[in-house]
Amino acid sequence: MTTLPQSTHKKLGLAIDLDICVGCHACVINCKEWNTSNYGAPLSDQDAYGAEPVGTFLNRIHTFEVKAADKPAQTVHFPKSCLHCDDAPCVTVCPTGASYKRADDGIVLVNESDCIGCGLCAWACPYGARELDAAEGVMKKCTLCVDRIYNENLPEIDREPACVRTCPANARHFGDYADPDSNVSRMAAERGAVPLFPEQGTSPVNRYLPPRPKADIQTDGDIDILAPFLDTSGNGNTASGTSSTSAKGLLGWLDKALEAI
Amino acid sequence: MNKHIQPDLDTSPKVSDEIRKTTCYMCACRCGINVHMQDGKVKYIEGNRDHPINRGVLCAKGSAGIMQHYSPARLKAPMKRVGPRGSGEFEEISWDEAFQIASDWMTPLREKHPEKLAFFTGRDQSQSLTSYWAQQFGTPNYAAHGGFCSVNMAAAGIYTMGGAFWEFGQPDWERAKMFMIFGVAEDHDSNPIKLGLSRLKERGAKIVGVNPVRSGYNAIADEWVGITPGTDGLFILSLIRELLAAGKVDLEYLIRYTNAPYLVNCDPESDDHGLFLYDNDGKPQVLDRATGEPLPFDQQGVKPELATNYTHKGTLYRPAFQLMAEKYLVDDYAPENVAERTGVKPDTIRRLAAELARTAFEEEIVINQPWTDFRGEKHDEMIGRPVAFHAMRGISAHSNGFQTCRALHLLQILLGSVEVPGGFRFKPPYPKPVTGHPRPHAKPVANSPLNGPHLGFPQGPEDLAIKANGTPARIDKAFTWENPMSAHGMMHMVISNAHAGDPYKIDTLFMYMANMSWNSSMNSRGVMDMLTDKTEDGEYVIPRIIYSDSYSSEMVAFADLILPDTTYLERHDCISLLDRPISEAEAMCDSIRWPVVEPDRDVRGFQSALIQLGAKMKLPGFVNEDGAAKYQDYADYIVNHERRPGVGPLAGWRGEDETGSGRGAPNPNQIDRYIENGGFYMDHIPEEALFYKPWNKAYQDWAVERGIFDAPSPYTFNIYVEQMQKFRLAAEGKGELQPPDHLREQLKMAMDPLPTWWQPFEEALVDGEEYPIHALTQRPAAMYHSWGSQNAWLRQIHGHNPLYVSGEIWEQHGFEEGDWAYLKSHHGEIQVPVVRMDALNPKTVWTWNAIGKRKGAWALDQDAPETKKGFLLNHLIHELLPPKGDGLRWSNSDPVTGQAAWYDLRVNIRKAPTPDNLQSEPAIAPQKSPVGQGPKNIRYGEDF
Amino acid sequence: MHPAPSVIVFTALSGLGFGLLAFLGVNVPDVTGMTAFIFFFIAYALAVGGLVASTFHLGNPQRALKAFTQWRSSWLSREGVFAVLSLCVMGIYAACLIFLDLRLPVVGIIGSILSLISVYCTSMIYGQLKTVPRWNQPLTPFLFLAYAQTGGALLSGQVYLAAGLMVLLMILQYAHWTIGDTRLAAAGGTIEAATGLGHLGKVRLLESPHSGTNYLLREMAYEVGRKHAVKLRVIALLLLGFLPCALLVLTAPGHLSALVAIVLHVAGVFAARWLFFAEAEHVQALYYDRHRAA
């Protein structure tokens, strides 16, 4: 396996926050929009207005439902684009050298003029992050917006991937995982992010920040409830069933409360 | 050997030739966009970072704007119908001919019966122009889409607190510590809500989603309350009961800023029963604790009672607060007693009440900012109650929606969290007292403008739009006893009323931007029949239909004359303070669109066409004294029209020196200034005026300077809406104006001046055993109603829509993956594919809205998935309720506002055999496409 | 995986072709002149035909030459390199044999070894893919080699060797299927693992990223019904081994029975190869909730 760089100076990638992704597909379309008229061949669409429209996208949002026994089911939106793996199998299988991982920043790219469109790299990717463009016959994948992040024709603040810039929920963050103090490294550490599908041994750079635990409705019983003002016991913690509240109790309380104002 | 070889990349390619900044219109959120142009073509669209609405982000629809702009479904030229209605057969004509036809149809109406023109403008962002035009024409029949959209939300907000969610206000995203969101899928404030939710998460605030469906915002909420549809009112009133019972309400706030202490006539025999006690100056009275005397509510130093019996001239009066407390402190609202209906456990209700109280009162925010209130009292600080709420159609699109929205506002007010730090905040031109709005006007006079604005907020029966003979003055029957406060009109009733000739026949139906034959109507097939129905002599029952659309929609096929609009990148527009601007809680803002590309077809911006048509018909306001056109086009109007002296459509850069904000003479360079500034104008509210706006002297003065008001207009919130009681009094037989007898009971129930809850009408009328299931729709974030399907990128995401079925129903019926089902309501039956969803209220099914399409529309293939598997729930919903057996057909609307009750739908479900052709039913016969079909394959971006 | 005709034809035919070449290189059968020409022609037709078929799978076949460059890391590249090498070496061997009647045993042996290495490389294109656990098992190269050798033996007329190899092949194929059936689970191939959401509960796809299809689904989310697969497996075993084997052993050797046996076997190879692809579960399809254990 000779063509992966031994190591890269930077490990640029994304941190994707599953706790806030609302599944809006904004990143999907902005990615398509940027990339169809920038790096490489356009991202084509077949049968665009027909019975079976199908096109090339570099980023897609899945929606999962997760159910644990005795808890209400939970919905998780799950964006998926290339994770720019350190041990990228898609690179090593490539017969032409078109697929490569950049030594300086770790971005995994396809050099389209070398690509024969054999599809093997897409077979080798466990995440489904590569799509062969049907019109151009070359492999397309997330470029980490390599033509944005260093682009001197863009204002500095815009030198980030299109999907990150557009995400309305701020669920996508871009940074350097080689730097332990970077935004993404810190977020990943704080939120206990783990690499996706480690069984596949790809050492992905991108990290997913897991959904935070949900307030569990089962715990209702343990939580303080309001003490009715007419509860003479003065003990606030009575889960008193149908407390027979009445307007009479209110009057006495109001009188005192208004005095205090 | 091991050397890593990699190509040299140009990492700084040219991005574009030029950026043109304008406003998105892939939905009504109105985000700022940077349109990157290369070789005269749109290359890339991104969010404008400086823009107050979206601060740089852009949603999927916004990014897909390119595909919308180059859509193959764009209309190319004006057209007149040559085939039968509904067929889609047209002939292209010139604009001169189109105007001539339109004028030949409408001018005679104006000369005799202006009301025979019904002008309804759908998803209109230029209502201040279109309403002005309708007013100049003289027809009472004008409204936009609010009646079928969310007038409950808007009207409840305005009657209760002088403003509403979304356009008129927003949560304090930066300070709220607990946030509850009710019945929202996307809402209009698409990007701001997402930006806001993300800020809440960053700050560790708690988000609670109340929604039968746990998707979108509810998926990321920290807690999900999977409420049963139509029961939010009960749930909220139960929260209110718990708060009242615990004394966890902000009494000081209630006393100072609301009508809680106002004395209410409690003598059922009195003609003024339920109305406030006023002094001779017309000021509502409160009972002063110090003196035991009634005093004006706004008297300095007054210390009002909130619970007392006070007899004045032999009549018993009690404070509104007390009436409220007595109403809710009963067992009906106890958590145990609402649990079954709402599907929310009693403990959950109690805990949420406790969390709200704790956050509001124990996590109080204090901002050290002195301010002065309208009574002249000075305050050293601003106290915040950091609980914020937001809600939308999930609570408003029910027949109990108005009162449910009111209940939510009451909850906010009891917690003291409106217009305070951490709570809910208004956006200029709001807050505005309900009495500061126009009242409805509906008296047509031949050849003259209407006697005043069409729409408004009735203050009592005298404001109803009813003719002397007791029949409705408006074709949509808005502002009648059936729905007295229909503040946005009732566009959804226009076609069926016009078809029935009830209350009268019309001649020309002129519509703009509403797909009325399809997804924006209930009973879509019935509507198609009404539009094509003929009288015995072979004429169409609705004689003439003029329609403006930009695209080959379903509605186009049903019009006789088509005025083709441009796309949003090709025209001038203004998002005006006279209408619904893009303001933020901290700034007054408005914005424009301008042609960043010129149309390559024979199309015109509808607003320009309307202005030109107005001039051709010599409508006052559109011609000068010499009869010449007053405005050339919309851009000319935007700059030069003045509503009041010095106040026009745009607030920014007014006056000769271009420094006027809100006020100032027209400035011929105004549009250029907007373009230079990125397409919008923003004027920050001073620090001292940032909160307590309805009562804050500094805000009131600032607003007057900006032309928002002509005089300071402070007011108090209405926990008790006296205007509603006036209608109730009439229902009780008091007063001169009397409702028809059959409506008395409904009015007594509906016009309760205190929020209340009743069972949704459809639910009450159908057999619960026969139709045990609630059926809903939701907006998908990546689609806008019907428009999205013509978009090559978006339609790949939502090309068809399954019916999501709760796990419970799924198992009960033994559904399996890939199954189909019959879904039946009292009105009809559809056949659709089903998918299981567990994160769903067990009694509920739902689907994405408006994905199903008619064959032949939108330049799509006849076999497009939208037309095959895609379906509309609308076929099951009817604009009328099932018969009650009283010989009358009641409308499927909220009895206060007339809002269409989309989400009251009740259905049953059965397994269906999987159809061989995988075609959903009903399948409507195809329409011909006047624009052909879109190309097979596309590669957008290959030119760059 | 989508059982694309081009890859089925490629792997099946080139396997047979290189299998036959491997025999021819060691002088089995011992032929020269015209007969040799016919044998080599068949072998080349199969091997080259297979390779050509493989280019139908390419998006940009005109750049196919670039595929020879990455032999250091890529099995596909190696496969190309070794295929060409073996075809060249065997070409020299065959030319000498046919036209000069000259036998160059060393060249032949080298050619045979190269042919087998080509087959091995082909097998490793699939066998290396961790993403397709069914393929990613040690038996895969043996299976491919067994197919090649059985076909080679059959085509080169080695009746009893062929029959023996067929038995071995049936065992191997059966083992490959049986082990293959456990591989996805062994590789942790669940939607919970793929999404990393397993700690929250059972995961299922609620909504696909798009309502239609995409390249990935077309290419990698193929599913065959369990029943259908079992039926096909039986048919494949019958065709590729049982029937031809019985035919060869039970009937008198002759051209007709050999031809029938070959036809049966090749049909079996295609059936088995179709299954090889169709049954292979790609882990990325887990994100689309495909391949859920029944």
Ligand SMILES: Nc1nc2c(c(=O)[nH]1)N[C@H]1C(S)=C(S)[C@@H](COP(=O)(O)OP(=O)(O)OC[C@H]3O[C@@H](n4cnc5c(=O)[nH]c(N)nc54)[C@H](O)[C@@H]3O)O[C@H]1N2
């Ligand atoms: N992307 C996108 N954005 C849009 C639109 C669009 O088409 N696409 N349309 C725009 C328009 S016109 C409008 S009016 C707004 C509407 O914006 P929303 O109000 O967000 O729209 P709906 O999709 O109608 O969502 C209603 C929500 O209420 C829930 N719901 C239904 N019944 C009940 C109930 O009884 N109680 C509770 N608590 N929840 C309930 C539904 O599950 C759903 O989540 O969106 C606007 N924004």
Ligand SMILES: Nc1nc2c(c(=O)[nH]1)N[C@H]1C(S)=C(S)[C@@H](COP(=O)(O)OP(=O)(O)OC[C@H]3O[C@@H](n4cnc5c(=O)[nH]c(N)nc54)[C@H](O)[C@@H]3O)O[C@H]1N2
């Ligand atoms: N079942 C169900 N039905 C519903 C709802 C629901 O929740 N459930 N929601 C209801 C609500 S809240 C609403 S607001 C309606 C929305 O329903 P509609 O208002 O009918 O929505 P659209 O599909 O957006 O249709 C507007 C029309 O405007 C056209 N258009 C787009 N851009 C332009 C333009 O620039 N100029 C012109 N002239 N025309 C243009 C489009 O082509 C389309 O034909 O649907 C209602 N229908």
Ligand code: SF4
């Ligand atoms: S834009 Fe952000 S929130 Fe929307 S789907 Fe993408 S990652 Fe999720």
Ligand code: SF4
């Ligand atoms: S995610 Fe897939 S395409 Fe991207 S580097 Fe990893 S293996 Fe390669």
Ligand code: SF4
């Ligand atoms: S498709 Fe292109 S990039 Fe992928 S392996 Fe083949 S040649 Fe390499």
Ligand code: SF4
């Ligand atoms: S980094 Fe760029 S290419 Fe990758 S998903 Fe985001 S927008 Fe697409």
Ligand code: SF4
């Ligand atoms: S929310 Fe999206 S579609 Fe709507 S205006 Fe903003 S960017 Fe455009």
Ligand SMILES: [Mo]
């Ligand atoms: Mo709406």
